[in-house]
Amino acid sequence: MSNTKFNYEKNDSIEEQFMWLLRFATVKKIKDFLTKIPTIDLHYPTPNLTTPITSAIDRGDPQILSFLLEKNSTNLDGTVTQPWGRTALMYASFVSRNPEILQILLKKGADPQKMDTRSWTCLQYAIVGERSKNVTFLLDAGVCINQRDAQGRTPLMISVYRSNLDILSILLDREADVNTRDDMGFTALQIAILCRKRDAAIMLIERGSDMSVVTPLTKASIGELCRTCMPKILRCLEPETSQE
Secondary structure (H helix, E strand, O other): OHHHHHHHHOOOOHHHHHHHHHHHOOHHHHHHHHHHOOOOOOOOOOOOOOOHHHHHHHHOOHHHHHHHHHHOOOOOOOOOOOHHHOOHHHHHHHHOOOHHHHHHHHHOOOOOOOOOOOOOOHHHHHHHOOOHHHHHHHHHOOOOOOOOOOOOOOHHHHHHHHOOHHHHHHHHHOOOOOOOOOOOOOOHHHHHHHOOOHHHHHHHHHOOOOOOOOOOOOOOOHHHHHHHHOOOOOHHHOOOOOOO
């Protein structure tokens, strides 16, 4: 245990000592540290923008996170030190495999509707992180399923090209709007075809996507998009030719 003390005492701040403990120490030692030094800046950033709160989330122990937040009164939606104005809940939604971590943050005042500089909420973070349990938890908590980001894209659209089919299916099961258009005029189905996401495109068609839409500039039909972007894959969408 003497090595532990020696290593973290080389750091310059209480916050860095605590972050080091979160990586290596037992729950008891972490609690003892917090009891002796209860005031910690939870948003104190290291050069790589790791903070005490993100480190506690990475540790993944609900007991430690809960104890930390009980000992430190802080604005969990503070974003000054994080990329894109990301909050603690957004970070947890992206990395945590345990929805209990998200639940603790919500109980301590984290705002599930808060948006970052791209107008993403914690739901988009859970989608991109491919955390299906977090997606379900956040939807149950009331996060808006059709919230548009700065490009007018919904969580469903984001899931098409930056997540997996399980999460796409969850959003569709929760009745995400399949026919919303983004600011450029594209629907989720058109995005799926343009990004060559075959299985996502098929799922969207099966769930009622509008097949009559055309692209905003070239006025290409769904069948024409398929011939251009995914030839020989979605032949069933080719326009039928009249037989003499």
